[in-house]
Amino acid sequence: MATAAGPPPDDSAVPAGGRTRTRRVLSGIARPYRDSHGVGRFMLVTGTVLAAIMVVLAVFAPLIAPFGFAQVADVDGERFGNHLEPGGVHLFGTTTQGFDVFSRVVWGARTAVTVVLLALVFSLIVGVLLGLVAGYVGRWVDRLLVMIMDSLFALPALLLAIVVAFLLAEHIGGGAATAALAITAVYVPQYFRVVRAATVSAKEQTYVEAARAMGARSGTIMFRYLLNNVIQSVPVIATLNAADAILTLAGLGFLGYGIQPTEAAEWGYDLQRAVTDAGTGIWWTGLFPGMAIVLLVMGLTLMGEGLNETINPAIRVRRMLSITLPERAHESRPGVSPVSRQPGPGPEQDGEAGKDGAQ
Amino acid sequence: MRRSPLPTKPDVLTSTGGAQDDALMEIRDLEVHFQLRSNALARLVGGGGETVKAVDGVNITLRKGEVLGLVGESGSGKTTLGRTLLGLVRPSSGQILYGNQDIARLRQNKMRKLRQRLQMVFQDPHAALNPAMDVRAALGHPLRIQGLVRNKAEERARVVEALERVGLTPAEQFLDKLPSELSGGQKQRAVIARAIICGPELLVADEPISMLDMSVRAKILELMLELRRDLDLTYVYITHDLATAKFFCDRVAIMYLGRVVEIGPTEEIFADPKHPYTQALLAAVPDPDPERRIPRELPRGEIPDAAAPPHGCSFHPRCPFAFEPCGWEARDLQALFERRWTERGEEVFAREEHLVEGLSDLPSGQETVRLPVPSGRNASELKSLLDDARAEAPDDPLWRGVEDIDVEDGQVTLRFRAGIDPELRTVGGVDVACHLHDPDLKPPENAGY
Amino acid sequence: MSTRTAGSLRTYLLTRVLLFVPQVIVILTIVFVLMRVAPGDPVSVALGGQRSEEELAELRAAAGYDRPIIVQYWEYISGVLRLDFGHTIIDNRSVAEIFAVNGGATLTLTVAAFVVALLLAVPLGLIAGRFRDTPLDGSLRVFGILTYAAPVFFVGLLMQLAFARGLGWLPSSSQASPVVTARVPSQTNIFLVDALLAGDTAAFWNGVQHLVLPAVTLGLLLTGTFMRIIRVNLIQTMRSDYVEAARARGVSETRVVIQHAFRNAMVPFVTILGLQVALLLGGAILTEQTFNWNGIGSQLVRYLDSRDYIAVQGIITLFALAVVTASLLIDIINAIIDPRVRY
């Protein structure tokens, strides 16, 4: 085999199909972790761990949080008290309204993860589809979509989210869906841009022309030839956008246009309440939800940058393992003795270098 | 091997054993123009920008069973022409008659059916395969698109057959491979297998071996020759490599800036090239024979900008034998001065630069041009500079095209001889588009013919 | 010889400026559609329930909201072109007047933040890229990611806790101390300029002190993003073919880095600066809210709370126009520094 870098050839003639495919997908997910090294790997792993912790908090919030997010009294009906300092039953203290800060942080993770996942799915579907169509079809469809998306891009993200949340709140209330849709509006143009650009360049690839040459219809070309290859640019930007989306969600909450406090715990809202506390020297109401945001956003950003480092060829470092050249040893076999080369210099030259000399 | 292991072609076209001169495809007055959208506004509103005539009036009859070479350098339009034949590029005008249909105007859905019979092999086999599709899917896909198989088992059988046909044996070993797991030669074999799997009659091969390692080039060419013999294929072989063209083709068409400048049987063209461009190309091929040398005299400069091709014969600015009717214009005068300064050096340049700075703004393609005289200088200075330039390089073909230089009303007027677009005309066994071979025009004595 | 002359900078600029017009119209259309898809007219949304039906109808008629939507659209577009952004519903102010009164504060904040971001990010990003994969690069990247990951209002909060409350070095909110504000006459509505015009250095310094925390807070928001872009660009240029070619000519490493890599790395950075204005303005809304800074962002929040569509629409329009104008300027700057853009 002349291809040096490919995975080991699997000669076992497995009547593949489904299994090969699943394996490929799985190994595709695992690849960045396997292939990364150095700083990139550190970032990728740290980021994944941070994000995973937050996801665990989100999934198991009911088990982890000692109290409900809007609970101000324990089961016996006894009120917690306002502005309790951290410690004891209330690990992170309590807020002005008498909520348990730790519980709100944990429940807040659930809100953040839910909203961002929803927004991610919505904006991916819309953005990828539109980007694919615009990039492939071109002409006026492309020009129109680009113009609209560029204009949306020119609106400050937070502003766009506020406006959409504000308008939607009138109709469907201030729940997670509203927040998710507001965030979707912000990120659709980004996916659109990335996917469109990838499509436009992939469209010029020979394999797409080959598909046309075999008579494939536009739909087939888009979904069987382009989508697969275009989608590869998505994971990095999706992770980074997820991080950004957390910030947008918190921004919405901070301004009071996100999720209403009665519906779910939301870190941005908690921080807004904490601004007034800061003036009186109460630090715990703001610090903990703030830290939660920072950790989640950092986790996702680290993951995104780590991914970028391993899969983006433009900045990837080719791994250079350090080697030492083996001593030149004369290969002596029974009955053969080395001679000096005729035109060459000293006798000490030549001979096959040691076989296992590497590393 | 008479019986092909692959499906035979639809009945209408299986007229095997027909005469060599049967026309398979007829290309008439084919033109392909591209719009270059150069700026943001043009991109936004569409239209505007420059037009590039990638293919500029080509007439070729493709004979059944032959290998026709389209030979040219980059920008000659050979690839565009090849893609147009397959309906992958819409021509701006002209006809491509195939059977009783005109590919130039065929609707997409009808064209789709034809693609079974017209296929393409690409230059870069790596890029020609979808990186996310394994060999089985890549080869099976055309069958499915064309509705040639009823079920998976049938598809697999056909894929295995095609793989074996192109020498990828045992086929089972290759079915589940992704393109990234194949070597260059193997990829190209897979691309060829995909091209023949539907049973085509014409293959357009665009530089099929130029990206491959030296040691597999011959193998792929040999495979293509075998396939041609066994499957009664006709090839259009696009290349810039004259050596493989000479070996591989029955006929070659030499292309320059969108036009065919010479076309004819391979032996004749290589034995006795008639167009100065063909001659230059042939002489410039580096050959492993140390006795054979590239001549010192080579056409100067490079292929001109296709968006603004030269007036008259496109090759005239580079042609050592160019004469009166070749299409001289103001741009050639500017090029002459650039050559002059390159030869004579900085001082001459510094002295003359200012006087002829207006040359670059002159309109192209006009017979009479007025050279602007820079302020502070007078026309007679400019005139005498032109006279000097002429006296120092009297043999430059440009001067044959200059009818006269006058000083009128403080301006210098230069009249060029009328340029004529050369047409293909039959000379001996080949067709060549060059005024040197037009008996009505009198080429200069020293042209060497 | 196929050449494209470099002299067409003028043509490029002309087309770029012409392109500005359709861009603005599209963006205005989008703002209009966004703001008016909601059922109900602005007047009843803002004042419904507070006034009688007759009063509402009167107000509607006066402001023209009873006319067909297409007419209103035309009014809006032509209004904006005449720099008339309409009147607020709840307090009947001219939106343009809001810009005049509160714009100065936002402008001061954003310009200062932009300067902070550039001062921090350019050198740090270049250093990180130059010494990539060293501990220095690692710590700079963590710093960059931290500044990016911390929401402005959280950073603002921590700043207030640390520098205003804890250490007592700097004031924590508003543009200047009330006493000072009262004694400086408004001329330009940009407080620092007004203070200088009045010759009141003490007031000027007071303003600067008030500016530090918000500007740094907002500046840090951009710093992370900027650093990341500059670092990646530098890494890419450092491995470009022409850098290798320069090394092969024996050009000294310092010169290679400064003349070839730094310069070329800044070009793609400059091209994305235009869009970063959007990020900056978004952050400004939050920063103003955190530091009680009476700029346009605060006004936006105020009018949003009172559901005053017209005020909101006007402010969004202004923000969008600011971004489009910024990208126009950036494109022009880019055309001047990069010879390839011009044809």
Place this chain on the structure above:
Amino acid sequence: MTEPVLSVQDLRVWYGSERGAVRAVDGVSFDLRPGETLGLVGESGCGKTTLGRGVLGLLPRGAKLDGEVNYGGRNLVTTSRRELQQMRGPELGLIFQEPLTRLNPLLRVSEHFEEALGTHEPDLDKEEIKHRSIEALRAMGIPPTRYRAYPHEFSGGMRQRIMIALALVLRPSFIVADEPTTALDVLVEAQIIRILGDLRRNFDTSLLFITHNLGIVAEACDRVAVMYAGRIVEQGPVTDVFARPQHPYTRELLRSTISLATTGLHYIPGAPPDLIDPPSGCRFHPRCPEAMRMCPQQFPQPVALGPQTVECWLHGPQNLVPEGGQEPLEREEVTVADEA
């Protein structure tokens, strides 16, 4: 005979990779005399580019090299980075394969020349720099009108001329040209080959001309070194080597090249070996039509045959070939599965 400008002795360049050490260049020796052009030919992946870069010390970090590159009384392998950097340009030049991306797009052509001359000849004043640069460009056929143009205003062929002028303006005594015409059209390629061919006549510059095209070697080189899997298997004057190739690889390579004289197809079976785990003994033996039992056993010794030097057991030395070593080697058939 004149002293060589450059004398490479037993140079090795190895890279570390995930799978082990890549022996890109594995014990290579050659000399280059003043004004001489040595063609270095081989298939892709044979280590010729690494050799060219290694000689100039322009290898990526992680590459290890040892052996000798003797130039001007120094061994470049052990010369400090700093000294090497100062030698690059005025002593050692490099011309690249891909001219389009080799000029900084933001700098005018003139600025490239000012930088190169300013670095190495700081005493030159502005006028002299301009004069020298324009002269160098003129010699490459670039008109003085274009001195202040930007790189993107030139075609690929012209950019390659500029790159050559940029190398020559510093008057180095040794230049490596790494596939300088591969990206160019036939006629432009011929122009560049002629320019490089003239180099040996007009200047005393020695040239290491790396190419995969045997025709170019015949056209532009005095001597040729044929490289296979990290080794130079045969070297000698071009006329001799091409007329009487002594190494089976050289012969097969010449036969499989399609030229204007080709009447039949010929090819070397199999693919070039993996440089991480190359075949034992002679690296060509799995593909060699004349492989003997001896070949996989031991590395062949360089043997002088007239003006040529060959590493092949066919040519002995006989005293090293054991009993029965010349029997033909029994091997498995090479299949498409092993094809390049």
